[in-house]
Structures are given as C-alpha cells and as structure tokens.
Amino acid sequence: LRVPETRPASMLTKNARRKKQISLIVDRLNKLYPHQKVLIVEDIHLLDALSWTLIKTTVESSSSLLVILTRDSSETSKGKTVSISPSDGFLSALMGRETSRSMSLKPPSxxxxxxxxxxxxxxxxxxxxxxxxxxxxxxxxxxxxxxxxxxxxxxxxxxxxxxxxxxxxxxxxxxxxxxxxxxxxxxxIDSLLSHLKLALKVASALGYIFSEEMVHRFHPSRIEVEEVATLLEELCRAGFLRRIKTKEEWEEAQKHLASTPFSRLDDVVCDS
CATH class of the missing domain: 1.10.8 (Helicase, Ruva Protein; domain 3)
Incomplete structure (x- = not known):
C-alpha cells in the first residue's frame, strides 16, 4: 500500500509506515467482515516478518476467526523458512490451543x-x-x-x-x-495474475529444466530470488510447473529432455 507523500507521511519512519499499513488492513477486514471470518495463508515457510505481524494482528483483533496455515516441510523448503522470533511464540501459542489441529497433506494419488x-x-x-x-x-x-x-x-x-x-x-x-x-x-494461463504469467513466460523461455536462480537472472523485473521462489511455487500448485525433488524425478526429466527435439542456438547473447 502506498501512502500519499504528504508532509506528515514523509515524516513517518519505515516501521511506522508498516504499522499503519497493518492497522489499516486489519481494521478494514474487521469492518468488512464483522462476524465469522476465515483466514487462509499458504506457504508460511516463505513468509517474511511483516506478513507474520499481519497474521498475528489479525488473529489477536478478531473474536471469531478460523485460521488455516499451510507449509512445505519437504527438503526443498529447508533453508528458506522464516519463522517468528522465539521470544514471540505466537505460532506455538496458536498451535497450543485446544481448538488447533495439525495434519499432513499429500499430493493427490x-x-x-x-x-x-x-x-x-x-x-x-x-x-x-x-x-x-x-x-x-x-x-x-x-x-x-x-x-x-x-x-x-x-x-x-x-x-x-x-x-x-x-x-x-x-x-x-x-x-x-x-x-x-x-x-x-x-x-x-490467461486467467493467471500478471506477475505469475510473466514468471511462467520466463520459465518457458528457459526450457524444460531450469532453476530458481535462472528465472531470477532473466526476469525483467529484477525481483528478489525469494519472490521468484514464491511465484514458482504458486505455478507448481496450479499445475503449470513441477518441482524436481528426487533423483528418480531428475532422471525422468533428463529422459524426457533427451527424447524431445530442439532447434539449437549455438550463440546466445544475454544480459549478464
């Protein structure tokens, strides 16, 4: 959310702006939906601290709220997890409630x-x-x-x-x-949001097998690697991409690549 650059706004620090944004979002949600609400947040292993603050504020300010959080606990998510500060303990407290439930979900067989x-x-x-x-x-x-x-x-x-x-x-x-x-x-594809559509275009141009780093390098918007990872994860969930997680899946992808005819460009000029 952009705050108009008025004189009072220009005097706000970055943290103050963030607090105002969160306060505005939560206040708006509570006014739009004053009674029962459902808050669904996917891929919490990719959330930043500001997003956690928004979730915490929403939960604490709502009297009747169902919270659904999902995360990827596989090997691919390790090293990317952004958790709440241990001193906060918000997630632990949330999961410690009698009404909380935890379950493991698997891809459809x-x-x-x-x-x-x-x-x-x-x-x-x-x-x-x-x-x-x-x-x-x-x-x-x-x-x-x-x-x-x-x-x-x-x-x-x-x-x-x-x-x-x-x-x-x-x-x-x-x-x-x-x-x-x-x-x-x-x-x-046409129904995708513009930022997802652009990420899919970049991935498609790179070929059958590619990495997050490759998409990040050639993405025209120069977004952060973490944001690229989030976009690719959304495209995987939508069925447009598939993440290679095991040796068997890698070998299968290599076989498919070997059996697919390509026209080869010997000289490729790219922006380094």
Missing part, C-alpha cells in the same frame, strides 16, 4: 485423479487412453476441466454398464484431444 475423472465423465470406469492423458497432468483442476471437455465433445461413450469406451480409435482420440488440451491450458 492416481486413484484420486481417476475418481475425479470418472465423476465428471459420468462413468464408473474410464478408457485407459483417457486415464493416461489425465494422469500426466497430476492436477485435479486440469483433470476436471479435461473430463468435462472430453464428455462435452463426446470423445467417449458411457453405456448403461458404466464402463466408458472411446468413441474414436486411439490414434484419432489422441489427435482429437490436442486442441481441447491446448485450449484449456491457454485459458488457464
């Missing part, structure tokens, strides 16, 4: 994705060709969109037995789904 697919297609069992294409997305939202599109375009038949079959030959099916898949993907 193939069975879950197939269940989503079957539900939206309206079949107890879906053709393996459709299942294979869907499982490659590893994203329930994409799975849903594709299932709805496949059903609308009558790419599959669902008899009374509930076992779905292709309405085309496997080869014709794979040709027929190219356009819907591209249309769904482009529509989802």
């Amino acid at each position: 193939d069975d879950v994705l197939l269940h989503v697919l079957s539900y939206y297609v309206g079949a107890k069992e879906v053709p393996k060709e459709l299942a294979e294409v869907t499982l490659e997305t590893s994203n329930p939202r994409l799975c849903r969109d594709f299932a709805i599109t496949a059903a609308a375009q009558k790419l599959i038949k669902v008899p009374s037995s509930g076992k779905g079959t292709l309405s085309l030959s496997p080869q014709e099916f794979h040709e027929a789904i190219k356009e819907p898949l591209e249309r769904i993907t482009l529509a989802r």
